[in-house]
Amino acid sequence: MSTLVTGIGELTTNDPELGRLTDAALVLADGRVAWVGSASAAPAADERVDVEGRAVLPGWVDSHTHLVFAGDRTAEFEARMAGEAYAAGGIAVTVEATRAASDDELAANLRRLVAEAAAQGTTTVETKTGYGLTVEDEVRSARIAARVVDEVTFLGAHLVPPGADADEYVAVVIGDMLDAVAPHVRWADVFCERGAFDADQSRAVLAAARAKGLGLRVHGNQLGEGPGVGLAVEFGAASVDHCTYLSDADVDALANSATVATLLPACDLSTRQALPPARRLLDAGATVALASNCNPGSSYTTSMAYCITTAVLQLRFTVEEAITAATLNGAKALRRDDVGHLSPGARADVHVLDAPSTTHLAYRPGVPLTHAVWRAGVRLR
Numbered sequence: 001m002s003t004l005v006t007g008i009g010e011l012t013t014n015d016p017e018l019g020r021l022t023d024a025a026l027v028l029a030d031g032r033v034a035w036v037g038s039a040s041a042a043p044a045a046d047e048r049v050d051v052e053g054r055a056v057l058p059g060w061v062d063s064h065t066h067l068v069f070a071g072d073r074t075a076e077f078e079a080r081m082a083g084e085a086y087a088a089g090g091i092a093v094t095v096e097a098t099r100a101a102s103d104d105e106l107a108a109n110l111r112r113l114v115a116e117a118a119a120q121g122t123t124t125v126e127t128k129t130g131y132g133l134t135v136e137d138e139v140r141s142a143r144i145a146a147r148v149v150d151e152v153t154f155l156g157a158h159l160v161p162p163g164a165d166a167d168e169y170v171a172v173v174i175g176d177m178l179d180a181v182a183p184h185v186r187w188a189d190v191f192c193e194r195g196a197f198d199a200d201q202s203r204a205v206l207a208a209a210r211a212k213g214l215g216l217r218v219h220g221n222q223l224g225e226g227p228g229v230g231l232a233v234e235f236g237a238a239s240v241d242h243c244t245y246l247s248d249a250d251v252d253a254l255a256n257s258a259t260v261a262t263l264l265p266a267c268d269l270s271t272r273q274a275l276p277p278a279r280r281l282l283d284a285g286a287t288v289a290l291a292s293n294c295n296p297g298s299s300y301t302t303s304m305a306y307c308i309t310t311a312v313l314q315l316r317f318t319v320e321e322a323i324t325a326a327t328l329n330g331a332k333a334l335r336r337d338d339v340g341h342l343s344p345g346a347r348a349d350v351h352v353l354d355a356p357s358t359t360h361l362a363y364r365p366g367v368p369l370t371h372a373v374w375r376a377g378v379r380l381r
């Protein structure tokens with residue numbers, strides 16, 4: 001079965017040679033992009049969909065979420081809006097609710113959020129464990145996640161469980177927990193931050209995960225400057241996420257490495273942090289991604305469009321930089337070359353906007369602009 005998507009007013013391919021096309025068409029076949037070019041030269045296909053001048057771009061790649069959880073933290077959010085500071089300690093509230101939930105409840109909540117994201121154009125989702133924090137609960141989270149998304153990250157080092165000794169807990173994370181979870185995940189992550197894991201503990205987690213053959217990611221520099229970015233670069237992590245507070249040395253290190261700086265602006269706004277120094281990173285030549293960080297504590301949104309709007313209006317990305325960050329660079333943060341672009345051979349993840357150009361994502365803030373979505377050639381909306 002092949003589909004010709006034609007009548008494309010503006011096509012963002014993220015392909016270095018094709019770039020951005022007008023009056024374009026795409027052919028999707030067997031889950032892949034089979035052809036891209038001018039609408040007037042398009043080949044025939046089994047089915048034809050005319051998008052009537054709308055803008056088309058790759059599906060969003062949301063490279064940072066925490067979707068295996070139960071409960072919500074509305075009360076914490078309300079307290080924050082009334083002036084209380086965000087503290088990572090709120091994670092423990094979600095840990096308690098998650099441990100108490102059944103597998104079916106966790107899976108249903110995860111599916112609900114992945115479907116909510118897909119309806120807004122997100123076609124690749126990474127998600128993490130990290131609300132279990134026992135061997136049993138972390139394995140359960142990883143198993144459930146792996147049934148629903150293809151990029152799963154082990155985040156046993158999310159928080160030292162209340163009452164536990166930090167070094168003893170790290171020994172479990174890099175021992176029994178890692179052994180049990182590794183078969184279900186592709187990535188490992190550590191929350192390297194005051195109140196979570198210090199540099200030595202983070203280093204131990206990253207070294208053990210690397211020895212186990214897992215790819216590495218780091219939560220770093222969310223609540224203040226610290227060692228997270230430096231460690232991520234030193235270990236060749238695929239991504240360091242948050243990057244809200246960066247020293248000049250952090251920016252230089254990122255600009256001279258293959259580690260993607262993943263910004264999570266919805267989280268910074270929801271936790272009333274400063275906004276990350278996006279322009280410094282972009283101007284220095286770092287590879288910058290945008291992700292939702294959807295989780296019930298610090299960023300309860302699946303909307304990548306909201307992240308784009310914020311990136312343009314508040315972080316001073318150009319629209320094109322923001323689109324690249326939420327597609328191609330999200331894929332780089334996951335070391336994927338099959339998604340985030342619409343070159344021939346890419347996975348047929350296609351997002352049609354109800355707008356003539358991607359500029360409308362920032363120009364019309366808050367307006368739902370997703371018209372149609374295909375994931376691997378299957379129409380989702």
Ligand code: NIG
Pocket residue numbers: 066088090091094191219222267293295296297298299
């Ligand atoms: O990325 N920083 C650590 N982890 C999450 C927060 C999770 C929570 O507050 O529940 C984050 O913001």
